[in-house]
Amino acid sequence: MESEELMSVTYAQIQINRVPGEEGALALSPPSTSPPAAQAHSRRTWYARHCSVVPVLGAAVLILLIIVIIMAIAMIHLKSSRVCESHTGQEYCKKQCPDNCMDSGKSFHSMCGGLSDQWEHRHSVKCYSFSSKNETWDSSQSSCSKKGGQLIVMEDSDTLDFIRKHIMGGYHYWTGLRKNNSQSTWQWLGNIPLNSTFTFNNTNHTQKDCAMVSQQTIYAESCQSKRFFICEKKLGL
Template identity: 25%
Template sequence: MAGEIVYADLNLSSGFPGSRAPLSAQPLSTPSPRWHRTALWVGWIGNIVLVIVVIVLGIWVSHLVSEKGQTPAAPDCNGAGSRDPSTAECSTRLERFRSQLCPPALPSPAGGSGCKLCTTDWQLRRDKCYWVSKGSKTWSESRADCSARGSQLPVIRDREELESLQDLTQGSNLFWVGLSVPSPEKAWTWLDSSRLDQTQFPVSGPAEGNSCGVVKGNRIHSDSCDSARQWICQRDAVPL
């Protein structure tokens, strides 16, 4: 049978190495869903709008700064002649504050003029603040204590002030005041170096080198500066 040509059909299995499926059987790439593409576009548009807004705000702030030149100042309540409405409002608030701290009161010899304040534990009489001790010290120790409190022993100017001290002390005990007899002058002298007017304030007792002044009631008495007495401190009231 020489010369015969033999034909055979080869059926290769799909799992055979090197085998390849027909092109028509290969899966094609799946296109992206429409909502995904829409979300990407919306995100890009949002970023662009945000950048534009930031740029516009920056230009607007720069324009304001260049136009104003500086930050606005707080209203000046003390500016006389200022026409700023905020100044008038501030002045109104200050007046309301003063009226709350200093309500109208009946006239009194110890009232003083205007609205004045004293700190805690100090009592206002006329234009002065007074602090009354509870313990006892010598005149020099009392003077030092008042100095440490930013004040001094009282320098009495008139009868009304002496009556104010009487009201503070209730006239029960002896209290040191800023009066002494510095040696060798042998004359009653206040702490501010002024001489006592004995026609206005007669002193009961001798004027000796170790004598200091105390008040009891509406009278000034002479006492030994080494005696232990209560004392009074005096300082100016704070005007409001």
């Protein structure tokens, strides 16, 4: 009888595990030697560590959203303030920009001297009035002084642009710019020197010692000429 050959079969245990963080990826690992309780504890630890990140991310997104909303509100308020600051209509200001048209409980016209003084426009920290009659430069300055102001002083292009938006047609208006008789140099009222913002469109200034402005031009003219004029005064005065 033929000797029976003994055949031994060894079965290897193959376990398929899913690697955390790699969905769909399969990994072959040798048989686990850890008891079931230890494996369960390991899984709970992993979930606790990774799930704790979710509230943190949620809080960060919420904070970012709040910041964006605050910035948007600030931009809207700033835009509204700028519109109100340069807008000429009191009724518009009362309806659309009540906070910007009030200063310590004072209305637009109380800040600019009242309705009787006819201060129609506000820009930055000053109120402006455009005359409806023609006068000489000296007479114009006297009329402004009676209203508590003076002829307009424009030291920057922003003020010049604002004024030109409210000038009628091709009319010229006296400004507070006049030639200094002793030095023959141009100065604003208050001895403020002329800067590059104000450039004359005529170069012959002989016997033309006062300056007037229109929508498009700036001219030197005889102070005895009769023109419309623009008065200014600071808010609250």
